[in-house]
Amino acid sequence: MSEAFAFLNDIVDYGPQILSGLINTLILAGTISVTGLLAGILIFRLTLSDNEIIRKSTARYISFFIGTPLIVLLFLMYYGLPQWGINFSPFTIAVIGFTLNIAAYNSRYLSAAYNGIDQHQLMAASAQGFSSRQIFTLIILPQTLRRAIPGLTNQVALNIKDSSIAFLIQYVDFFAQMQEQASLNFQYLKVYAVTGAVYLLLVSLVIFASKRLETRYAIPH
Amino acid sequence: MTLLQVRGLTKKHDDVGVLNGVDFSLCKGEIKIVMGPSGCGKTTLLRCLNRLQEPSSGEIIFDGEEITAAAVDIQQVRQRIGFVFQNFALYRHLSALDNVKLGLRKLRGLSDAEATQRAIYELSRVEMQDHQDKYPAHLSGGQQQRVAIARALVMDPAVLFFDEPTSALDPLMAREVANLLNRLHDEKVTILCVTHDVTLAKNLPGDVLFLNHGRVEAEAPISELMKNHANENVRAFFEQKAPSE
Ligand SMILES: Nc1ncnc2c1ncn2[C@@H]1O[C@H](COP(=O)(O)OP(=O)(O)OP(=O)(O)O)[C@@H](O)[C@H]1O
Ligand SMILES: [Mg+2]
Numbered sequence: 001m002s003e004a005f006a007f008l009n010d011i012v013d014y015g016p017q018i019l020s021g022l023i024n025t026l027i028l029a030g031t032i033s034v035t036g037l038l039a040g041i042l043i044f045r046l047t048l049s050d051n052e053i054i055r056k057s058t059a060r061y062i063s064f065f066i067g068t069p070l071i072v073l074l075f076l077m078y079y080g081l082p083q084w085g086i087n088f089s090p091f092t093i094a095v096i097g098f099t100l101n102i103a104a105y106n107s108r109y110l111s112a113a114y115n116g117i118d119q120h121q122l123m124a125a126s127a128q129g130f131s132s133r134q135i136f137t138l139i140i141l142p143q144t145l146r147r148a149i150p151g152l153t154n155q156v157a158l159n160i161k162d163s164s165i166a167f168l169i170q171y172v173d174f175f176a177q178m179q180e181q182a183s184l185n186f187q188y189l190k191v192y193a194v195t196g197a198v199y200l201l202l203v204s205l206v207i208f209a210s211k212r213l214e215t216r217y218a219i220p221h
Numbered sequence: 222m223t224l225l226q227v228r229g230l231t232k233k234h235d236d237v238g239v240l241n242g243v244d245f246s247l248c249k250g251e252i253k254i255v256m257g258p259s260g261c262g263k264t265t266l267l268r269c270l271n272r273l274q275e276p277s278s279g280e281i282i283f284d285g286e287e288i289t290a291a292a293v294d295i296q297q298v299r300q301r302i303g304f305v306f307q308n309f310a311l312y313r314h315l316s317a318l319d320n321v322k323l324g325l326r327k328l329r330g331l332s333d334a335e336a337t338q339r340a341i342y343e344l345s346r347v348e349m350q351d352h353q354d355k356y357p358a359h360l361s362g363g364q365q366q367r368v369a370i371a372r373a374l375v376m377d378p379a380v381l382f383f384d385e386p387t388s389a390l391d392p393l394m395a396r397e398v399a400n401l402l403n404r405l406h407d408e409k410v411t412i413l414c415v416t417h418d419v420t421l422a423k424n425l426p427g428d429v430l431f432l433n434h435g436r437v438e439a440e441a442p443i444s445e446l447m448k449n450h451a452n453e454n455v456r457a458f459f460e461q462k463a464p465s466e
Contacts, residue, residue, distance in 0.1 A: 124310035129300035220356035
């Protein structure tokens, strides 16, 4: 009983740090979810280019970032770039690294959704006199985004969880703070159980929101 | 008044000629029907006329302008050609009303209120005003087609192209299409209609362009084509059609 009390006491004592860690986690996960979506849309647009060189380079980009462990990329920038005299903050490096990686996955979700849309609509839009840019923004994007909601929101859930590896480049997020906690009070089991539960809660919220979005924006079929 | 003049139009796919020199003209207010065996190039012809597919050679003079020239703003030209596809090709994420409005808003720059007003008028012209808020997935084939027609008409096109307007419909709806096309013809809409539906062709006032292996082999009212015509391909086509009609 007193042991549990001591544990709670520790949490309360370290409350401000833990809270700031949680906020940092939310800031990083939120930022990379937005930049990763925007960059993913851009990459997806490039996969539809009329220019074969652009299409091929885009395909290489996607397979490169899907094939390379993110941690390698983060370490490369964090430990490698300073050798050339280039120094970025952990946050900046995390945002760049995650964005490049997430964009590749998001573009895949969008491409899969694109393959499912009725292509005759696109010909009809051409026949009506729309430019390829208008066809993208008015027809392709609204339909692929809506069809890709499960994949795209799943990626947001992954972003929340995966953002924890940013602690390895000294970004002080929720996980980093909890690790600090554990190393101080040696209550590994309890601390990491609480850590896991918090991530689970955050991810559950995303999944809940995803279901709402899906119902709200489903294309009637 | 000639609206569309086509001369020596060819289209090759990997050295195989699909259109092998098509010549014809279409006058303002005229309705012309394109018929011919499956694979003779009817769909290809329509798509070459607004350069959804690039013709290999030949001239297309539309409203006095040679539209195969590189300098032509083909998007501007396409805005004056209404195209109703075989499977209607409505935008799936938009309601019937928004399907009709999209071109007015984004190509003509009309305000939302103006576009809505015009779109509702056009939908009522094809008796679809009661279904304006439905999505394509919730409309029958015949209803989708009428929305597609309204979407084309709302842009005030100089000509309407139809590709097989009856092939995706049941016979009753197919008869409705004939009525609708006749009504549009009475309203002086110029129409080029591809079909292999003899009943439809018989119920339309215009001449039939008989296409075979990418060439026009005959051009006459359907009654003449069906009456022991001199061209044996024409005879074969209508004889094979006859029992089912
Ligand atoms: N992209 C393509 N590549 C190669 N051949 C093609 C292509 N598109 C069409 N063809 C060929 O061109 C010919 C004409 O096709 P088209 O679709 O114009 O015929 P159609 O008269 O409309 O036939 P249907 O009555 O069956 O609709 C066919 O033999 C077809 O196989
Ligand atoms: Mg066809």
